[in-house]
Amino acid sequence: MKSYITCLAMLFLILGCAGSQVDSQKIFGAEILDYGICNINLKETVSSDTTASGGYNITEGVVFISKTTNIPAEKGLSFGIKYVINGEPEGSKVTLKVVAIHPPIKGKTKSSAIVDAKIGTWRAEHYTFNESYEMVKGEWIFQIYHKENLLIEKSFMVSKS
DSSP states (O other), rough: OHHHHHHHHOOOOOOEEEEHHHHEEEEEEEEEEEEEEEEEEEEEEEEESSSTSSSSEEEEEEEEOOOSSSEEEEEEOOOOOOOEEESSTTTTTTEEEEEEEEEEEEEEEEEEEEEETTTSOOOOEEOOOGGGGGOOOOEEEEEEEETTEEEEEEEEEEEEE
8 A cells, every 4th residue: 555655646746747847848039040042851741721732841951042031933942931949948849830921822821830849959941832823922921939929020022033
């Protein structure tokens, strides 16, 4: 009986510590490390009804090649942001909402996805013009949210090439 109570006490202690780690997570903000035109290494495309194109790309690597906010509408061109979430504990997982506000594509002016990031580790979000109907000129805005808090916003101007 005594060992049963000891096991229960240890279980409550472990569960209490696990819960306090989530409660003790603090997000101080975020910063943009790079932005503009980039090359991507496409891993897969995932279907999603939260995007104007009906899906989003998962990449294995992103390299920024031109730091600019002026983006030519060219098929196959990718552009976006590289950023880091600042907070603690460093390395802990945080769930973010990535939003792209854009001119109308198939009647939608907003695309979004839920992603996991690690505090203190850079991450990149991008958009690739895969189809001609996506290459719409006008202002495109990338936003990163943690819960309901806007952490990052970066604007690009897409123009016909």
